[in-house]
Amino acid sequence: MIKKTIDITTKLDNFVLKNRMISTTLFAMKQTLPLLAVCVYARLISQLILSPNALFVTLFDWRLRIPAIFQLQEMLSLLEVFVLMILSATFTKRYLSVRKVTQTTLPTLTNFLGTYFLFLGKGQTPTYDTSQYLLVILLSFISCESFYFYQKFVSGDNPQPFAVRFLIWAALILLIDVALHFAIQRSVVRSALNTLLSNNFFTTFIGLVIISVVAPLLWWLGIGLPRELINNPSTINAVIKNLDTILTNTNATLPYPTNLYSVYTAFSLFGGVGSTLAISFILLFSIRKKQQHLGMLSLLPSLFNSNQLLYFGLPIFLRPLMLVPMILTSLLGTLIGYTAIVTHLIKPATLSTPNTTPSTLVSFLGSNDSWSLLIVVIIFALSVVIYRPFIVIETSEVSYEK
Amino acid sequence: MRNKVIIILSLLLMAIIGFFGHDWVTHTNNNQAKIQNSRMAPIIFIPGSSATINRFDNLLSKLNNPKSTHSILKVQVNTDGKLVYSGHIRANDEQPFIVIGFQNNRDGYDNIKKQYRWLNTAMTDLQERYHFRNFQAIGHSNGGLIWTGFLENYYSSDNFNMTTLMTLGTPYNFSEVTLARRTVMLTDYINKSKNLPKGLSVYSIAGTEDYTDDGIVPVQSVIAGKYIFQKHVKAYTQITVSGSDAQHSSLPENSEVVSLIQEYLLTKTDNTGRPTP
Incomplete structure (x- = not known):
């Protein structure tokens, strides 16, 4: 019974791994790991030692005066979003390469920035959970697919990577990200x-x-x-x-x-x-x-x-x-x-x-x-x-x- | 070998956190239990600028007349945050008087900001010592501004339950005589008024010597408190007292003010000093 469950799960896993989107996501995640490690450890240090209600500060009643603690915490939040931006950019570049798209600079930059707009407004820090990986990956995927078909549809002979027709596409994607930013930010x-x-x-x-x-x-x-x-x-x-x-x-x-x-x-x-x-x-x-x-x-x-x-x-x-x-x-x-x-x-x-x-x-x-x-x-x-x-x-x- | 070291270090870390965590949980929850079950609900006084912790001596004598039922504790917060205690709280006194004063008792918004930060230090220490959760407050002049700043910036309903605040001649708009001109402080207080406790009853007492002010604070500045409190607390009442004792610095001794404190804040007691139901 146990062996059968494991066998079925393994087969299912192998099947899922053949999916282009998932294999690209997992590749992008592995590429982002070093940056994520920096982020995770920085947050851990904050939660254990630096923040006013950090674990060791509470347990040992430390009265630490950390200079610019709020700025540090803000930077930490930005780092969390930066991890997602890198994840999205890596995914986009890899996915489009798999799709045999040669001009990947604009879509990569667009998704990189789009993730920023999705999670951060002007002068804001994300007050909500940034572990919305499905949302980031789905948006990047939709953006890649739309770019793939769009560039097939509009590109003539040897188009410039930053031609106006591509910039229009980028603006549309960024607009969607900004609109979604307000939607996911609702505390309802x-x-x-x-x-x-x-x-x-x-x-x-x-x-x-x-x-x-x-x-x-x-x-x-x-x-x-x-x-x-x-x-x-x-x-x-x-x-x-x-x-x-x-x-x-x-x-x-x-x-x-x-x-x-x-x-x-x-x-x-x-x-x-x-x-x-x-x-x-x-x-x-x-x-x-x-x-x-x-x-x-x-x-x-x-x-x-x-x-x-x-x-x-x-x-x-x-x-x-x-x-x-x-x-x-x-x-x-x-x-x-x-x-x-x-x-x-x-x-x-x-x-x-x-x-x-x-x-x-x-x-x-x-x-x-x-x-x-x-x-x-x-x-x-x-x-x-x-x-x-x-x-x-x-x-x-x-x-x-x- | 390396894995063994990692696992032993992890277990050691857990053991340290477990040991000190156990101490913290026991201490914190014992404290919380005492606070939760405490029947003490002090009245805490804050004097205005330039006044010391002895500012309310006459008022407290009047309130304790004819029989001294409320013990008196005075706390001075020094500029380095150190607390100097004088007086004591009698055992079983359910409504002691506590006066909190500041070494830096100067006027000005910047000083008031420091003073309500020091007030937070004093309140935390008082709770740690006397384990009370419920309390009422009186602030004379800038003392009312310090209470308001504390309520908007530091007060947490998880730790305290402030039921009544009475401010005496508090200049919510400093010396401005018209409500049309709002000071930076008033604007700040209005902007943060959503942080005020919802169950609080506020009595703002204004004194009038000549229909416009109490000799120092314009009545319009006291009335400006409505922009801060109305619709954000349970009840906001504006009361004006007049007559010869309605001068700004005499307000705490004004017989009408004493009656108002007795009526709205003091617990009625029987002949033995116990609170009557």
Whole structure:
């Protein structure tokens, strides 16, 4: 049964990798990896040491006076967008080359700038999640295809790369990006999602199971997740009510013992969405040097719940081979965590923990119950067992690189 | 070997964060529990510019007359952010008086900005010491501006619950006699008024000596507070007091003002000093 699942997934993966758009995307992601690594580590340093509510600043009550901290954070946000701009430009250049288009400078520049307009307005920093990879790739893809057909349609003999007819095309693409900028910036979707996740349905078994499956699926698809599903969901009603109850009376019965924080964050987010900490761990023991390096590079951010390096480096985006174990481990964490809480084997996490607390420690710190650590170890060990066969196949087959 | 080192270092890092994180969580949540369950709701006073922490002594004596039921604590915030405490809060006093003053008590918008930053330092320290969440506030003259600046820039409803603010002769538009000319400070305060707590009741008291001002602050400048508070807080009430004691510096001792504080801010107590239901 397990072997059959792995075989089917591998076949599906190979089929997907033959797709021109996906193989180009994965190529572009690998090309962008060094810049992303700089970005991820810069953000990690900010979250651990530099920002006013950084983890170590909070834990050790450091009173650091970092000069121009807001400018630094602004630059960090710009760097995040710059990663997407490079991703889009690399994708465009590669995709058009595959499509045998020789004049790639203008479309590459257009998509590079278009991504900037998509995420940043004048004098703005992105206040929302920049992990909208699907959107970036789809827009770049549509732009490439339109350019491919447009240049076939309009080009005469030996056209100039910056001829007016091509500039008109570039202006249209940039206009679309600017229009979309205002569409995706609307906070309606975010507040609607927050309201939805605050619904008591997500304190029930079915609700939590749905979240543990849907969250890795959306993330795998490259759709930016609401912050409640990536970090501490401390703004969720059930979490606030639990905290109020426990602060008023330590021995009181909790209104919502199982919720996004006590189950999903505490047991299904080890290393980020899809419990990918296990992947970094497995890669350390890979026979390939490149994979070992990726394991080492991604381990530290993974400990603090950031798995973007694996997303680009492995890669994970749209790969069926990665989706199956991601959903399985996420679901497994939720199932074990939920069972342990409802059977009173462990206390649920209710207390507030500092920002950027590793999710492997959330259950222990949030509940003050050492038995939670045992559950964490069991879930992590099982995650390694689930991921291992898939990673072994992944590290032995890198067909999209051919 | 290399992998072993990496794994051991990772575990060590987790152990350090786990150890110190446990301390932080315990300390923070104990503190939060005390704050949550605290019955203390002090009235916190801030004097105007050039005044010291002793500015309200006469007012506090009147409020504590005939029986001293409210203990008095005074805090001075020095320019380096250091706090100097005098007086004490009696155990079980549910409504102590706290006066916060500043070493740099000079006038001017730049100084007011510094003063509300120092006020935040004092409030954080007071909460850490006395574990209260609910409080009421009184600001005389620029003291009202400092409270408003604090509310708009530092106050968080996660940490505090300010129920009432009473400002006495507060010049929201400095010395401008017409509402048509708005100072930079008033414009800033109006622009940030959405940050004001929604459940706050504000009483703005103006004094009139000669129908136009209280000797120092134009009535129109006090009235300009409506542009900041109206529609952004639960209730905004403008009250004008007149007569011989309505002069700007006499406002805190004005018998009408004392009555207003007793009516709107003080908890009614029985003969034993306990709050009546």
